[in-house]
Amino acid sequence: MADDGLLFMCVGxxxxxxEHGGELAPARHLKSVVRKAFDASGLSGRVRLSFTECLGPCSESNVVFLYLHGRPLWLRRVNTPRLVVEILGYADRASRDPSCALPASFEAHAFTWTGGGVGPKPPVPDGALS
Ligand code: FES
Incomplete structure (x- = not known):
């Protein structure tokens, strides 16, 4: 079966x-937590997980880019295992139903990015996110 989408987790x-990683720092811990959550999610075969070098918007770290059914979703400050699980849950629902709504918990984490430069100014101060 072809993958419906890609999930890029930056470990650049x-x-x-x-200073950016919250509960997921250091990067090696981040990879382990994300890999285990992905394996448990049942997404394998529908969404491909890839750990990447720098995706560009470093000011937003920890950065996740989900590309599903041709639609991009950038998420910033993915600093907790809980948020990783929420992203995987959304990817699961959206891979089955592309019209499903974004969770309200993503509001403070979603941002737009078209590449180049150091990335957008964070819309929410670091201390305001859990
Ligand atoms: S290191 Fe992650 S976006 Fe640059």
Whole structure:
């Protein structure tokens, strides 16, 4: 079966670092938590998980890019295992129903990014996110 989408988890120069990583720092811990949650999600075969070098918007770390059914979704400050599980749950629902709504919990984490530069100014201060 062909994959419906891609999930890129940045483990580049800034993402996963102590000052940005919350509960998921350091980067090696981030990869382990995300891999285990992905394996448990049942998404394998529908969404491909890839750990990447820098995706570009370092100021937003930890950065996740979900590309599903041709639609991009950028998420920032993915600093907790709980949020990783929520992203995987959304990817599961959206892979089955592309019209499903984004969870309200993504509001403070979603951002737009078209590439180049250091990335957008964070719309929510670091301390305001859990
Ligand atoms: S290191 Fe993750 S976006 Fe640059």
């Amino acid at each position: 120069c800034c993402c996963g670092r102590q």
